[in-house]
Amino acid sequence: MVDPTELGAMLGVAVEEARAGLAEGGIPIGAALFGPDGELLGRGRNRRVQDGDPSMHAETAAFRAAGRLRDYRRTVMVTTLSPCWYCSGLVRQFGIGQVVIGEARTFHGGHDWLAEHGVGITVLDDPECERLMTEFIAARPELWFEDIGEPGA
């Protein structure tokens, strides 16, 4: 388990990314990948709008920023929002050991599935993460549903 006293600072990095994305006109989801000693390996945010790139969700952007690694078992992915199936698949395939989630109320992705497959899951119910997404979804629903592949919504 991640030291509870470190969780706030780790989530803080992801929240900074989410806020930066919002300020750029993007979708306010941020993430960061940390190493076994709490060192920051990579950080990133959803880049659909900024780069016109639907493949860069926050978690994939943080994973990418960390570069090539040989072993993810002792790494921790911190994300402001429950990871979608795409990002949950990333976590499972690369064997990321733990996922810390800001909130899972506005979107419930694949984290239960990850828990079933042995990934350590912590959901923080962080009010700032929830506020960012609640306000964003209300303001830009078409962009949010595009980002999660729900064309009929």
Next chain:
Amino acid sequence: MVDPTELGAMLGVAVEEARAGLAEGGIPIGAALFGPDGELLGRGRNRRVQDGDPSMHAETAAFRAAGRLRDYRRTVMVTTLSPCWYCSGLVRQFGIGQVVIGEARTFHGGHDWLAEHGVGITVLDDPECERLMTEFIAARPELWFEDIGEPGA
């Protein structure tokens, strides 16, 4: 279902990508995303070596190359190799309707899971796809296991 007469040409695009990746010193996996009328939307190849980017598997590269789309339900992802959990998660999250797979003998990813969730799956058992991966895994096992997140292998 994809018209069987079109399958060869569609797989051919993915194989071209895989061969190009091999020629660059990369991992020989290619993919292409096609639209409802068989039009090519995006194509790509694994870019771990070429770009030092672990987030660019063949399927994610093809998805990225297609840019932002609102509806993937009638699209077809063609890939030389069974999609890993990361790429299977991509297919599920964005609702890609069909996946055509060159081969699933050298690696068996998440395509059974996708089939359970309503994705149309076609496995071609293509000998050229299998040869490319068999030779590559024998020649560069460390690179292959890095790409699928198996540190102990």
